[in-house]
Amino acid sequence: MEQLVDAFLRKFYYLRLSITDVCNFRCTYCLPDGYRPHGHQSFLSLPEIRRVSRAFAELGTEKIRLTGGEPTMRRDFCDIIAAVHENPQIKKIAVTTNGYRMAREVSQWKSAGLTAINVSVDSLDPRQFYAITGQDKFFQIMRGIDAAFEAGFNTVKVNAVLMKNQNDASLPAFLHWIQHRSIQLRFIELMETGEGSDIFHRHHLSGEVIRRQLLQQGWQLRPRARSDGPAHVFRHPDYQGEIGLIMPYEKNFCQSCNRLRVSAIGNLHLCLFGEQGIPLRDLLADDVSLDALKRRIQGGLGHKRETHFLHQGDSGITPNLSFIGG
Numbered sequence: 269m270e271q272l273v274d275a276f277l278r279k280f281y282y283l284r285l286s287i288t289d290v291c292n293f294r295c296t297y298c299l300p301d302g303y304r305p306h307g308h309q310s311f312l313s314l315p316e317i318r319r320v321s322r323a324f325a326e327l328g329t330e331k332i333r334l335t336g337g338e339p340t341m342r343r344d345f346c347d348i349i350a351a352v353h354e355n356p357q358i359k360k361i362a363v364t365t366n367g368y369r370m371a372r373e374v375s376q377w378k379s380a381g382l383t384a385i386n387v388s389v390d391s392l393d394p395r396q397f398y399a400i401t402g403q404d405k406f407f408q409i410m411r412g413i414d415a416a417f418e419a420g421f422n423t424v425k426v427n428a429v430l431m432k433n434q435n436d437a438s439l440p441a442f443l444h445w446i447q448h449r450s451i452q453l454r455f456i457e458l459m460e461t462g463e464g465s466d467i468f469h470r471h472h473l474s475g476e477v478i479r480r481q482l483l484q485q486g487w488q489l490r491p492r493a494r495s496d497g498p499a500h501v502f503r504h505p506d507y508q509g510e511i512g513l514i515m516p517y518e519k520n521f522c523q524s525c526n527r528l529r530v531s532a533i534g535n536l537h538l539c540l541f542g543e544q545g546i547p548l549r550d551l552l553a554d555d556v557s558l559d560a561l562k563r564r565i566q567g568g569l570g571h572k573r574e575t576h577f578l579h580q581g582d583s584g585i586t587p588n589l590s591f592i593g594g
Contacts, residue, residue: 270327271328274569274572276572278524279526280328280527280528281495282333282526283329283332283333283528284332284333284527284529284530285320285321285332285333285335285352285529286529286531287312287336288336288342289311289336289337292403293338293366293368293401293403294403295401295402296399296400296467297400297429297471300402310533312532312533314347315552316534318351318354319554320534320548321355322558323558323562325355325357326357326562327562327565327566330358330360331358331495332358333361333362333364334349334352338365338366338368340369340373346373347380349381350380350381352381353381360495361382361383362383362384362385362386363382363384364386364388364427365385365386366403367389367405367409367412369412370412370416371412371415374415375415375419378420386425386454387412387416387425387426388426389409389426391428392441393438394407396434400434417450422450423451423452426451426452426453428453428454428455429456430457431473432471432472434471439478448508450508450509452501453510453511453512454511454514455511455512457475458472475514475518478513479513482502487504488502488503488504492524496526499512500513500515522575531545535547535549536548536564539572546564546568546571548565
């Protein structure tokens, strides 16, 4: 089995594959003014997605997460899941979604081969949820989470962007919510992007604040599997759910990096922050050797930096998190 290894001997088992940068929410920390198209570029087609997922599978990828924008806005979303599912090497197919279609469609996603769901819920207060997302869909998304469990998902991951003076005092409410539910609630530190500098400086809060509270209450860190994302995950014997902390400003955050990204227009991104991306699309046609595509992916890894330098105030060129899949 071929492997993806960079100059720092990090191995990459996890691909975040963006299939659109369109989103119907207007989250204050990502697209406060709503989605604006970037010219007339077309997103990866179903055959292109099939081909790029096959190349990564043959290079040792074990997990593919479908992202956006809002990936479920694509009409062929179930076909995309099925195309990724064709690769037996891919053990986990996940989606990150705002959840607005889950109540109606989540059982179809599971039938197509989806194995894991992350849904964004930044507040359990419906009014604050509306203020953050620009959408009055809190109860619809709660129904969607229930539908995921009914469809046979054993656990659901819930992402909450941690924001000072917005949801940082909500830990007790979140803990109560997950006490008897198999939900892994993940607090994600607010990250600075090209368009989000103002909100970052107003609302950024270190996840260390939450970590201290968890440790004081008897939560314990559990070990990571090799295709896991970057979250530090905590468990407590009195809770069915778990808490995850994603802290990209932590000093050694990048040492355990195991994931690569492909944007919705077919560029390989070695990091969420900092570079233009390596074009893959010219190698995604059926009449081009798959080996050529794999060689370009492997060659690109030689340019991966040791760290993203976010902790030094360098947020790179990423304009917002919908641009290459968050």
